[in-house]
Amino acid sequence: MAEAIKILSGNSNRALTEGIAAYLGLPLTKAQVRRFADMEIFVEIQENVRGKDTFIIQSTSFPANDHLMELLIMTDALRRSSARRITAVVPYFGYARQDRRASGRTPISAKLVSNLITRAGVDRVLTVDLHAGQIQGFFDIPTDNLFAAPVMVRDIKDNLDTRNAMVVSPDVGGVVRARALAKRIDAPLAIVDKRRERAGESEVMNIIGDVSGRSCILVDDIVDSGGTLCNAAEALLAKGAKEVYAYITHGVLSGGAVARIASSKLKQLVITDSIQATESVKAAHNIKVISIAPLMGEAIARTAKEESVSSLFD
Ligand code: R5P
Numbered sequence: 001m002a003e004a005i006k007i008l009s010g011n012s013n014r015a016l017t018e019g020i021a022a023y024l025g026l027p028l029t030k031a032q033v034r035r036f037a038d039m040e041i042f043v044e045i046q047e048n049v050r051g052k053d054t055f056i057i058q059s060t061s062f063p064a065n066d067h068l069m070e071l072l073i074m075t076d077a078l079r080r081s082s083a084r085r086i087t088a089v090v091p092y093f094g095y096a097r098q099d100r101r102a103s104g105r106t107p108i109s110a111k112l113v114s115n116l117i118t119r120a121g122v123d124r125v126l127t128v129d130l131h132a133g134q135i136q137g138f139f140d141i142p143t144d145n146l147f148a149a150p151v152m153v154r155d156i157k158d159n160l161d162t163r164n165a166m167v168v169s170p171d172v173g174g175v176v177r178a179r180a181l182a183k184r185i186d187a188p189l190a191i192v193d194k195r196r197e198r199a200g201e202s203e204v205m206n207i208i209g210d211v212s213g214r215s216c217i218l219v220d221d222i223v224d225s226g227g228t229l230c231n232a233a234e235a236l237l238a239k240g241a242k243e244v245y246a247y248i249t250h251g252v253l254s255g256g257a258v259a260r261i262a263s264s265k266l267k268q269l270v271i272t273d274s275i276q277a278t279e280s281v282k283a284a285h286n287i288k289v290i291s292i293a294p295l296m297g298e299a300i301a302r303t304a305k306e307e308s309v310s311s312l313f314d
Helices: 012-023 064-080 109-118 135-138 149-159 172-185 227-238 257-262 279-284 293-304
Strands: 005-009 032-035 040-043 053-057 085-090 124-128 143-146 165-169 189-195 204-208 215-223 243-251 268-272 289-291
Touching: 005 012, 005 032, 005 293, 012 053, 012 293, 032 124, 040 109, 040 124, 040 165, 053 064, 053 215, 053 279, 053 293, 085 293, 124 293, 135 143, 143 293, 149 172, 149 243, 149 268, 172 189, 189 227, 204 227, 215 227, 227 243, 227 257, 227 268, 257 279, 257 289, 279 289
Parallel strands: 005 053, 053 085, 085 124, 124 143, 165 189, 165 215, 215 243, 243 268, 268 289
Antiparallel strands: 032 040, 189 204
């Protein structure tokens, strides 16, 4: 790998960064990201980066504001140190769910965050499974939105019997993502349609598709509270599904989500390491983490060599 590449890590996901560096066969660039007594962030890059092609790996996961600020300050440090190019590698792009004005007098925070990253001096962005593909357009710099699907498909084919599988989107908004995965494993598709028939009445889950006797695979981009997932799993089992698995790119898993999933009827939840797993995630009997480090590492290598990354989408 060309020596001109420099890989830097924020504090959000050290494990993934080390996996990416190992894939590339490169050491992490020495840098300190630390706090002053009042918790302001301070960054010091301890190697020469003048004229280098630099990659900062930082998910804007919990605590999102701190991790975002680290990314911005690291970018500023690199820019002022004459790095030739700065790529923000953001495996999990936080604030993505605020991508439109759903009601009056509200922000589009995904656009604001894109502006902040761009204005800080980032030249390109590399991310994975953006909540909405259109967010790429919030950046007026090159943005590659990789899919974790190839990594998931490999795991599904290695561990599940796909002959009886049915891919399920847990809501209508996720149909395109679920359909793409269903096509890759040659399985049919079902959809969970949540509806509130009348104001004040609780939501009814309708399943579009016959799931009876099927091994269902729920596919989504984010699992946060786990509510969407666990409710969908219940509804599928109530309709006669044999078992329910879930493949979700970003394990946000806030609050009591891990406990909720551990006590749910989900056979297994598979997430990627776009967000660093907490100890409780690692200990959960029905949560497995698969790595996107090779995918990210390959995308970085190709970006550095000015090669196409489109074959990584296959
Ligand atoms: C929503 O549009 C997303 O794709 C996820 O379904 C949602 O963020 C999951 O949230 P939770 O786990 O809190 O139900």
